[in-house]
Amino acid sequence: METQSGTLFQQAKDLIPGGVNSPVRACKAVGLDPPFIERAEGCFLVDVDGRRYIDYVCSWGPMILGHAHPAVIRAVERAAEKGTSYGAPTELEVAVADLIVRMVPSIEMVRMVNSGTEAAMSAVRLARGFTDRPKIIKFEGCYHGHADSLLVSAGSGVATLGIPGSPGIPEDIARHTISLPFNDKEAVTAAFDRWGPQIAAVIVEPIPANMGVVLPREGFLPFLREITRTHDALLIFDEVITGFRVGAGGAQELYGILPDLTCLGKIIGGGLPVGAYGGRREIMSRMAPEGNIYQAGTLSGNPLAMAAGLETLKRLQEPSVYDLLEKKGQMLFDGLRDAAKAAGLPVTVNAVGSLGSLFFTEGPVTDFASATAAAGERFTAFYRSMLERGVYLAPSPFEAWFVSLAHDEPEIRRTLGCAQEALRSMA
Ligand code: KE4
Numbered sequence: 001m002e003t004q005s006g007t008l009f010q011q012a013k014d015l016i017p018g019g020v021n022s023p024v025r026a027c028k029a030v031g032l033d034p035p036f037i038e039r040a041e042g043c044f045l046v047d048v049d050g051r052r053y054i055d056y057v058c059s060w061g062p063m064i065l066g067h068a069h070p071a072v073i074r075a076v077e078r079a080a081e082k083g084t085s086y087g088a089p090t091e092l093e094v095a096v097a098d099l100i101v102r103m104v105p106s107i108e109m110v111r112m113v114n115s116g117t118e119a120a121m122s123a124v125r126l127a128r129g130f131t132d133r134p135k136i137i138k139f140e141g142c143y144h145g146h147a148d149s150l151l152v153s154a155g156s157g158v159a160t161l162g163i164p165g166s167p168g169i170p171e172d173i174a175r176h177t178i179s180l181p182f183n184d185k186e187a188v189t190a191a192f193d194r195w196g197p198q199i200a201a202v203i204v205e206p207i208p209a210n211m212g213v214v215l216p217r218e219g220f221l222p223f224l225r226e227i228t229r230t231h232d233a234l235l236i237f238d239e240v241i242t243g244f245r246v247g248a249g250g251a252q253e254l255y256g257i258l259p260d261l262t263c264l265g266k267i268i269g270g271g272l273p274v275g276a277y278g279g280r281r282e283i284m285s286r287m288a289p290e291g292n293i294y295q296a297g298t299l300s301g302n303p304l305a306m307a308a309g310l311e312t313l314k315r316l317q318e319p320s321v322y323d324l325l326e327k328k329g330q331m332l333f334d335g336l337r338d339a340a341k342a343a344g345l346p347v348t349v350n351a352v353g354s355l356g357s358l359f360f361t362e363g364p365v366t367d368f369a370s371a372t373a374a375a376g377e378r379f380t381a382f383y384r385s386m387l388e389r390g391v392y393l394a395p396s397p398f399e400a401w402f403v404s405l406a407h408d409e410p411e412i413r414r415t416l417g418c419a420q421e422a423l424r425s426m427a
Helices: 004-015 070-080 090-105 116-132 185-198 218-228 250-255 303-313 320-344 367-373 375-387 410-424
Strands: 038-039 044-047 053-054 108-113 135-139 179-182 201-205 234-238 260-266 273-281 349-354 354-360
Touching: 070 303, 090 108, 090 273, 090 303, 108 116, 116 135, 116 201, 116 234, 116 260, 116 273, 116 410, 135 218, 185 201, 218 234, 234 250, 234 367, 273 349, 273 367, 320 349, 320 354, 320 410, 375 410
Parallel strands: 135 179, 135 201, 201 234, 234 260
Antiparallel strands: 038 044, 044 053, 108 273, 260 273, 349 354
16 A cells, blocks of 8 residues: 555655665665654654654654653744844853763863764864874774765774775775774774874774664773873764763763763754764864864854753753663663563663664674674564564664653553564564
8 A cells, every 4th residue: 555655755766865865764774665754752753644653763862852842842942933043153052062061071172063973073183183193093883974084994804994985985085094893902902003103093982883782891991091092192982872872971971981072963952953072172272263173064053953952951961860761771671682582582682771772693792793793684574573563663783772761661561562572473
């Protein structure tokens, strides 16, 4: 039966590459046409055919309060009534910057941009300018947006130079990016032994969530802090997902590590386009117009995005918020483990608080190689089965489940019931 989503998707594919404005939304990995969403509220999405879903994508992380939170909507409405963009400094930007500086342990100064990509791209440029060094280290399976230097896949083995992860990225840009296995101290040591004086920074998702969720091994993050300090390189935490997600101070507070620079995004915009990068004053003050390293943006610090972000961050300062998110996450992720066990299926669930993912493999899943070893066809069967039952997951095994404050016990129990049925049907 032709659906409104199907009709829209046909139209969209004629006008927009793949019919979507961001590739993962096309649901190619699971071989389905995507539902087109008409509205959202709390933990629910409603598609253009009136189908209602419990949403665990949460716009890929931003909607930690739940969709259409009344206070956020009111804040955006109030801001919009005064105009949508001035291209001039506003009090709202000062308020957001002040909150970020107060909440994120390592940030003394912060610059707003319009996406996580811009945040990571700018942080890398700043690190290269500050150290006057060309090379960066990233980790396989970690995603930092689509800037040329960061869309680089690993060469084989360790301490090898990156190869372009996409057409259009010149070799002589990719060769300055060294891509290593996550959680592999030896590989990082070998890279510094070989390229040390040329390495400007290590950029890492402290809890990677773009190969599915993978946890840092005990001591790995302190090791990165130590080895970068030893070699006068900078440590950049990409907390676009983990920032304000795994705690008010992000992963850096959870693990007690002070990176030199931090990338933020998603939650700080409350669903509107925002990114940010920040860190030590000595480093950040090198950015124009105070310093001579350039980055700019017409809509950076946009008043509507700042209004949504400020309202969201204010609510995340309430003391019980993260205990509540922890409890909701625990109920969901422990429940998924139990359901897989009951169905006799080999499943690994990695989770921190309200962020987690499920791999169809015995595990453990500790890096990109073990994440990709998980059974893709089982993921597809599970995804389809959950969608049919009204549970909306990320259409890729290399993404995460996000729980919001709006996911209450009935919805989590219903999700677990659907998972039990789906997993039993796959056993
Ligand atoms: P954006 O440019 O998409 O705002 O942020 C890029 C980015 C940077 N760093 C991390 C750790 C990220 O996860 C992201 C973007 N995340 C993906 C989902 N895993 C966005 C979804 C999409 O690409 O449509």
